[in-house]
Amino acid sequence: MQSNSHYSHTVACKFVRASSMAQNQSTPALTTTATTPGAELLQAQAELWCHMxxxxxxxxxxxxxxxxIPNIISRHGGAASLSELCAALPVAPSKRTCLSRLMRLLATLGILREEKETSPGGEAEGSYLYHLTAVSRLLVDDDDGGHPCLSAFMANIAAPFHVVASLCLAEWFENDGGAAAAETPFMMAHGTSFWGVVCRDAQFAADFYASMRADSRFVAQIIVSQCREVFADVNSLVDVGGGDGTMAKAIAKAFPHVRCSVLDLPQVVGGNGMPGEGEEGTVEFIEGDMMVFIPPADAVLLKSIFIDWGDEDCVRILKQCKEAISTREPKGKVIIIDTVIGSASKRIFEEAQLLMDLNMMVLVPGKETGAAIGPHGCPLAGHAPNNSPSKMREEALDPRMFASRICGTVSQWGSYAVPLLC
Known part of the structure; x- marks a missing residue:
């Protein structure tokens, strides 16, 4: 009842304010709502509502x-009315009246664009057209493959396993020992690690690997189109932890002179099978553990690897990278594609970085990399005491011999490597 009373009181205040403004437009206190204490409280309340x-x-x-929904709108030429959506979507007849509420929110969030329909005479009608935007075009997956689709990646982020784990954040922060104080909120919620669930739940694993393929296709399209100079002097490349080879295949297709291979664990490589007949951009799959050995190559590619591991493990991986390219002077290089916290140029990119960082804290023991600029503009973990784990990462690179050959990437929001700087 207290909650309902507060809500009623807030609504009443808004109604009284609106009524008073209508009756007395000359009252300054009621017209300058942006600076009144009541307006500030309502603004704060609205912000809390939006957050919660x-x-x-x-x-x-x-x-x-x-x-x-994005696919249906795309099939209608990029814009569809509510009636067209109701006719095409698998929505129960009794729920069709609720669809407009979902569409209104998607439009308010900028995922779609809402436009009032007009009659042939130019007069506005009561119904709306819903257009694709740059955001929702990334969710269309039924075209000819000419553009990247992130539907699988986005759907996986909202999976129940992830959501339930995030609900344990406060409890995880409070515990400092014993069985309840699991290494991550994910372990606290599910009794095993993220990778443990991947191994035991076939559907979760399938959705996860599908999301990784979608992300790799998206990144690969940017890399092969905007970072071509990085591969000009590379004849061989190994994609460490490359899964089913989506990224490596894209590189091999775009740069036929580069012999590409994928290093991953036996259980991952064993599930890939042989490339289909006539498939372009085929690669060699190698079973192995990146902590122990990385095959020699002109270039070692690490995409979204460091975020899964703590500092000490990252040092081990970097040392193996150093060994892998040590015989490839002077062209040996390591290409790191990852999120770099603090590198964002806009607020929306910073928020995306920080949300991803918190997401990784919930799921795995790793963390996003902090921004520091090394030789040749390469982002390295840094600005840390000499005995810190972050400093250990730098020393593993040996800046005099190795760091100058790390290819950093500076995309608009700090994720991935665009353009790659050598």
Whole structure:
């Protein structure tokens, strides 16, 4: 009852304020709402509502993906009316009246663009057209493959395993020992690590690997189109932890002179099989552990690897990278594609970085890399005491012999490596 009373009081205040403004437009205190204490409180309340009800944003986005809303709009030429959507979507007849509420939110969030329909005479009608935006075009997966699709990646982020794990954040922070103080909130929620669930739950594993393929296709399209100079002097490349070879295949297809291979664990490589007949951009798959050995190559590619591991393990990986390219003077290089916290040029990119960082804290023991600029503009972990784990990462590179050959990437929001700087 207290909650309902507060809500009623807030609504009443808004109604009284609106009524008073209508009756007395000359009252300064009522017209300058941006500076009144009441307006500030309402603004603060609205912000809290947006934050706390914000969990519905990914749920609405996931719902749109599962229903196929971006695909249907694309099939209608990039814009569709509510009636067209109702006719094409797998929505129960009794729920069709609710679809407009979902569409209104998606439009408000900028995922779609809402436009009032007009009659042939130019007069506005009561219904709306919903257009794809740059955001929702990344969710269309039924075209000829000419553009990247991130539907699988986005749907996986909102998976129940992830959501349930995030609900354990406060409990995880409070515990400092014993069985309840698991290494990550994910372990606290599910009793095993993220990779443990991947091994035991076939559907979760399938969705996870599908999301990684979608992300790799997206990144690969940027890399091969905007970073061509990086591969000009490379004849061989090994993609460490490259999964099913999506990234390596894209590189091999774009740069036929580069002999590409993928290093991954036996259980991952064993599930890949042989490339299909006539498939372009084929690669060699090698079973192995990156902590122990990385095959020699002109270039070692590490995409989204460091975020899964702590500092000491990252040092071990970097030492293996150093060994892998040590015989490839002077062209040996390591290409690191990862999120670099603190490198964002816009607020939206900074928020994306920090949300990804928190997501990784929930799922795995690793962390995103902090921004520091090494030789040739390469981002390295740094600005740390000489005995810190971050400093250990730098020393593993041996800046005099190795760091200058790390290819950093500076995308608009700090993820990936665009353009790669050598």
């Amino acid at each position: 009800f914000g969990y519905l944003k990914p749920m609405a986005l996931q719902c749109a993906i599962k229903l196929g």
